[in-house]
Amino acid sequence: MHTALALHWQVGPILPWLDLFGIAVFAITGALAATGRGQTLVTATFFALITGVGGGSVRDLLIGVPVFWVHDPLVAGVCLGVALLVWWTPVRWWQGAALAWLDAIGLAAYGVFGAAKALDFGVPPIPAALMGVITACVGGIIRDVLAGEPSILMRPELYVTAAALAAGSHVVLVALGVPPNFAAPSAAIAGFALRAAAIHWRIALPAYGRAR
Numbered sequence: 001m002h003t004a005l006a007l008h009w010q011v012g013p014i015l016p017w018l019d020l021f022g023i024a025v026f027a028i029t030g031a032l033a034a035t036g037r038g039q040t041l042v043t044a045t046f047f048a049l050i051t052g053v054g055g056g057s058v059r060d061l062l063i064g065v066p067v068f069w070v071h072d073p074l075v076a077g078v079c080l081g082v083a084l085l086v087w088w089t090p091v092r093w094w095q096g097a098a099l100a101w102l103d104a105i106g107l108a109a110y111g112v113f114g115a116a117k118a119l120d121f122g123v124p125p126i127p128a129a130l131m132g133v134i135t136a137c138v139g140g141i142i143r144d145v146l147a148g149e150p151s152i153l154m155r156p157e158l159y160v161t162a163a164a165l166a167a168g169s170h171v172v173l174v175a176l177g178v179p180p181n182f183a184a185p186s187a188a189i190a191g192f193a194l195r196a197a198a199i200h201w202r203i204a205l206p207a208y209g210r211a212r
Contacts, residue, residue, distance in 0.1 A: 132167025166191025
């Protein structure tokens with residue numbers, strides 16, 4: 001049976017760092033969602049954990065493997081650490097568009113790792129890309145629901161599309177024979193670039209009824 005640490009060795013040295021980076025960034029957005037509403041450190045820590053591991057947990061349950069963060073000694077500590085970071089640092093560090101940009105970075109990194117892990121466990125290419133999208137998006141959906149915010153799925157600008165580009169690009173590049181160590185950062189950059197463009201220029205897909 002695979003473990004999270006064994007998987008890290010199999011998919012190469014770049015992907016596990018993308019995984020932890022995506023978890024940390026999403027955990028920061030969760031902590032910010034709590035602190036921005038004047039909540040306690042306990043609430044901020046819970047938001048950080050549930051946002052950081054939510055998408056990956058759903059992915060692992062769908063793939064049928066042990067939930068990654070339960071068997072990884074680093075993940076829960078990373079989420080706790082970033083919650084403490086947000087709690088003890090000046091508010092001005094996290095004002096403005098910090099949440100959106102951090103979320104964009106995590107979206108791309110986590111989408112790639114989710115697709116890579118699905119491929120490693122023998123999931124076919126298209127479902128593997130969808131596992132990447134789930135990995136990247138579900139944590140943010142949980143965060144928004146708990147915070148009483150409109151879900152990321154209901155926002156007009158490109159979001160899920162950027163996750164799909166990151167995950168899908170990785171799957172395609174690997175299928176073409178590109179080594180995962182090169183495919184992963186390339187796909188993550190593509191997903192982040194699309195999300196960054198959507199944030200900056202407010203790019204959105206046509207809404208139902210407006211496309212006709």
